[in-house]
Amino acid sequence: MRVPALLVSALCAIACVGPASGEALTRPLAQAQVQASEPAPRLLLMLRLPPPHFRPDLAYGGRYGDDGGSAARRRIAADLARGHGLVxxxxxxxxxxxxxxxxxEVPLGVSPERAAALLDRDPRVAWVQRVQRFSGMAVAIGDPLYPAQPGARLWHVAELHRKVTGRGVVVAVIDSAVDRSHPDLAGQVVDAQDFVGNGAQAEAHGTAVAGIIAAxxxxxxxxxGVAPGARLLGLRACWQQxxxxxxDTFTLAKALHYALLHPPRVINLSVGGPQDRLLATLLDAALARGITVVGAADALGTSPFPASHPGVLAVAAVEDPPTPGAAPLRAPGRDIPAPLPGARWGFVSGSSxxxxxxxxxxxxxxxxxPKPPLHPATLPNTATIDACATIARISGACACSCMSDASQP
Structure with a gap:
């Protein structure tokens, strides 16, 4: 897939952040927002839209869900479900x-694999897949607020912000619920949507990720934040358990589709899980529209997607040891001060x-x-990001103190 070439070449010149497997959060944690129970196995059934309804441009804004075709397709889906013993x-x-x-939903006694294989044979069906599970890429460490941000020391953000702050740029945070009332995030979230649906107001992982990006x-x-002038789309596709x-696949897909219809310049996905066809289709659509997509890598390789998807900027923690198949980009990822729900702060660690x-x-x-060209780009095996050099290469001028390679072309 394609990645903005200028950004990639600049990032690969110098780099930051490393993977962590599994995911928990820093202490103190916000009150957990718990899914009530483990769901029964579920399948996702994709029905093709007829050509008149398929408008892949970003200006699509019709009341799609109210048209007769949508009702007819829902009837088809219901008939297919009944015919295969599904709900x-x-x-x-x-x-x-x-x-x-x-x-x-797949009831007890019905094989999800067999049901999917039978549904796939129907010509009205684009494809069928399992609803898969994904996790945030964090590890729990510490709780008092660290007095100096790694980004402030290693990335010279104060110097960078004299030149650029991310003003006018929107970043979509597809994650758990962001605490929009937090002192570090008040006024930073221009739109918030909940694709999980259990009413959570604020959760730790999404709040921390949002703060690191744009506090x-x-x-x-x-x-x-690294880009305090940027604004955020807080798209809740995850929940704290x-x-x-x-x-899961469905919640992430709904959030990604929303981002396609309300396009940001950057999408952050600090989650990991198995390869997923629906999410890959949506990522390809985002990359084709020139959206930069950033994913958190998994050091153990057990949850490689979406960071492994072609065109996604895969990021691991610079502090973690190199592993086979490690992410090509590395940034600060250990003992990072970050906002947490309830006007609190704490340490967070992990490739998230x-x-x-x-x-x-x-x-x-x-x-x-503003309009970076899209070209195929090859990422190196490893590169630790130098933020000053990255911005210097893009701007053509010294971004920080010019003490090292930051001023080199």
Whole structure:
């Protein structure tokens, strides 16, 4: 897939952040927002849209869900479900990629694999897949607020912000719920949507990721984000379950589709899981539209997607040891001060937060390059990001103190 070439070449010159497997969160944790129970196995049924309804451009804004065709497709989905002993639970139109997506619950005694194989034979069906599980890429460490941000020391963000802050750039944070009332995030979230649906107001992982990307500066409290001038789309596709952050194919797909219809310049996905066809289709659509997508890498390789998807900027924590298949980009990812729900702060660690650093840096780059050209790019095996050099290469001028390679072309 394609990645903005100028940004990639600049990032690969110098780099930051490393992977962590599993996911928990820092202490103190916000009150857990717990999914009530483990769901029965579920399948996703994709029905193709007829050509008149498939409008892949970003200007699509019709009341898609109210048209007769949508009702007819829902009837088809219900009939297919009944015919295979399944239960239709939910549906979501995804005109940006030419499908309607339906959730089918698999009752006890029915084989999900056999049901999927039989459904796949129907000519009206684009494809069928399992609803898969994803997790945030964090590890729990510490709780007092660290007095100096790694980004402030290693990335010279104060110097960078004299030149660029991410002003005018929107970053979509597809994650758990962001605390929009937090002192570091007040006024930073321009739109918030909940694709999980259990009413959570604020959760730790999403709040921390959002703060690292775009926490306000000059408010006399907390931290300053890598791109404090950027604004955020808070798209809740994950939920906090005890000390972990969980998502699934359907919730992530709904959030990605929303981002396609309300396009940001950057999408941050600090989650990991198995390869997923529906999410890959949506990622390809985002990359084709010139959106920079940043993903958190998994050090163990057990949850490689979406960071492994071609065109996604895969980010690992610079502090973690190299592993086979490690992410090509590395950023600060250990003992990172970050906002937490309830006007609190704490340490966070993991590739989730390394990815957030790179998403912020991508927002800085996007301010300098409003319409970056898309070209195929090859990422090196490893590269530790030097934020000053990255911005210097894009702007053509010294971004920081010019003490090292930052001024080199």
């Amino acid at each position: 239709l639970k939910d549906g979501w139109p995804m005109p940006a990629v030419g499908i309607d997506c339906y959730v089918l 306000r500066g000059g408010n006399g409290a907390g931290i300053v 005890a000390a972990e952050t969980r998502c 937060f390394a990815a957030a650093h790179v998403a912020g840096l991508a927002a800085l780059a996007a301010q300098l390059q």
